[in-house]
């Protein structure tokens with residue numbers, strides 16, 4: 227295959243047939259482009275005669291969600307495949323297997339997860355995932371601890387920071403999450419009916435102060451290798467299995483950014499539940515399930531992180547300093563809460579939204595859900611530096627409903 231160009235379905239099949247040990251020689255393959263994300267092409271390739279199937283993911287040289295006017299580095303495919311391989315070593319079974327990476331075509335060949343569903347869709351369909359908190363807390367504790375200065379050789383960590391320098395993808399986050407929602411930016415995308423909320427955001431100096439501090443942390447705090455875009459659309463799930471995909475935004479940043487991302491997306495689903503106001507009991511029940519999941523994610527993450535620290539901490543001064551670990555985890559919790567708030571606000575006012583809320587068909591319930599998400603998001607941003615417990619986040623989510 228020649229130098230980089232976006233593949234079509236026929237070419238995707240040709241490439242699949244060249245992969246060693248995947249399909250039988252002469253296999254009859256079918257290919258479907260199934261990418262519904264913002265950035266890439268995704269081909270599902272399957273053998274019509276066996277159950278064998280794979281995914282070919284190709285980066286486009288621009289952001290698909292906007293078009294060719296927004297160029298984007300192909301190096302993100304390298305970042306994604308290297309991050310997936312590393313995450314697979316640190317958190318076995320929690321990411322798809324990578325079969326091949328082709329730098330020239332910016333192409334990653336990986337395990338097909340079609341027997342799972344995208345978690346965002348699963349939540350929208352009212353499904354519950356009792357093992358999710360267990361799985362995601364393991365993923366977070368393992369990947370964040372063992373890529374940080376606590377869990378790996380500090381010289382090697384600096385080299386790894388270099389390998390995951392990801393300026394273009396970070397710039398997307400810096401603009402879309404930490405800047406545009408707080409001014410009248412062209413990229414913003416909100417419904418006219420909530421213009422009052424957007425304008426309030428643009429003029430809220432004390433909120434800007436908190437967001438600027440969180441933005442500074444995102445820009446400067448190379449604490450651990452992050453997934454970088456850990457929303458419920460980046461998770462494939464079924465009752466007994468969780469697979470985290472799409473780490474193309476991976477870079478060295480503050481741990482709380484990943485933990486906050488997943489919590490924010492559960493809270494966006496929580497906010498969307500205005501949709502089922504007609505059945506208040508089941509709305510309340512599902513919201514309770516979401517809040518329990520959030521509590522479990524933090525509690526299990528903290529417990530696992532403490533065990534990793536006790537068994538593997540490489541920083542001897544930190545290890546012997548009284549109170550250091552408690553202080554470290556308090557700061558991670560505060561960051562988690564602040565970043566969760568920012569991630570909620572951006573999904574209502576900024577460029578890229580979430581189906582949980584956008585797909586609500588009734589305009590007034592959709593508006594209510596948007597206002598609720600903004601209210602929770604802003605209250606988390608204001609809370610972040612004062613928080614001492616995950617219960618405070620949960621209390622903000624609960625009290626925003628009764629306002």
Ligand code: SR1
Nearest residue numbers: 264289291398402455578
């Ligand atoms: C231009 S990309 C928009 C968003 O999609 C990705 O999933 C990230 O969340 C990014 O901010």
Ligand code: MG
Nearest residue numbers: 263455460472
């Ligand atoms: Mg993605």
